[in-house]
Amino acid sequence: MVDNKLLPRLSQNLLEILNDEEYYDITIEVGSDPYVKVFRAHMVILNYRSPYLRRVLSTNKKKNDGTLAHIKLPNILPEIFQIVLRYIYGGKISLEEYDNSDIVKIMIAANELSFHELIPYLESFLIENKTDWVEQHFDLIYQMSYENDSFLELRKYCIDLISKEPNKIFNSRKIIYRNYSK
Known part of the structure; x- marks a missing residue:
C-alpha cells in the first residue's frame, strides 16, 4: 500500500x-x-x-x-533554473506563484532538460488556467509550439483556436506569416 x-x-x-x-x-x-x-x-x-x-x-x-x-x-x-532545480529535488512546482512568461520559460527549460512528465503539466496549466493570456500572446505560443515537438498540447490548442475562433487570432497583436509544414 x-x-x-x-x-x-x-x-x-x-x-x-x-x-x-x-x-x-x-x-x-x-x-x-x-x-x-x-x-x-x-x-x-x-x-x-x-x-x-x-x-x-x-x-x-x-x-x-x-x-x-x-x-x-x-x-x-x-531564476528559471532555480525553479527547475527545486522541482528536481522536491518533485513539485506551484505554478500560481509565477508569471505566465516564467511558466513558458520553465516549459522551455523542462524541454531542454528532458523533463517529459513536466511539459504536459505546464501545457495543461496554461491552457486551462491562463486562456486569456495564451490568446493575447498567441504569436509567441504558436511559434513556440511549432519549434518544439514536445509542446503538442499547445500546438493542438493553437490549431483548434485558429479553426474555431479565427477572429481572435486576426485581431491579436501580431500575426505570424510562416508556413509550417509539420
Whole structure:
C-alpha cells in the first residue's frame, strides 16, 4: 500500500539536501554573460531525474582528485533554473506563484532538460488556467509550439483556436506569416 501522505516529508527532506552546503558534488553554471549563477547539486539526484543531465554527467564525472564536476547550461536563465532545480529535488512546482512568461520559460527549460512528465503539466496549466493570456500572446505560443515537438498540447490548442475562433487570432497583436509544414 502506498500512502501519499508520506511523500511531502520525502519531498521536504530532498529540498533540505539541496540547501545543504556540505555534501554537494557538482556545480552547475547557468546563464550567460553578464548574468551567470553557479548552483550546487548532487550528481546522483540529477542523474536519476533528468535524461539530459544523465547524458551530460556520463561524460563529466567527478574527478578522483577531489575536484567537483562542473557543467554549464547557458541557455537557461538562473531564476528559471532555480525553479527547475527545486522541482528536481522536491518533485513539485506551484505554478500560481509565477508569471505566465516564467511558466513558458520553465516549459522551455523542462524541454531542454528532458523533463517529459513536466511539459504536459505546464501545457495543461496554461491552457486551462491562463486562456486569456495564451490568446493575447498567441504569436509567441504558436511559434513556440511549432519549434518544439514536445509542446503538442499547445500546438493542438493553437490549431483548434485558429479553426474555431479565427477572429481572435486576426485581431491579436501580431500575426505570424510562416508556413509550417509539420
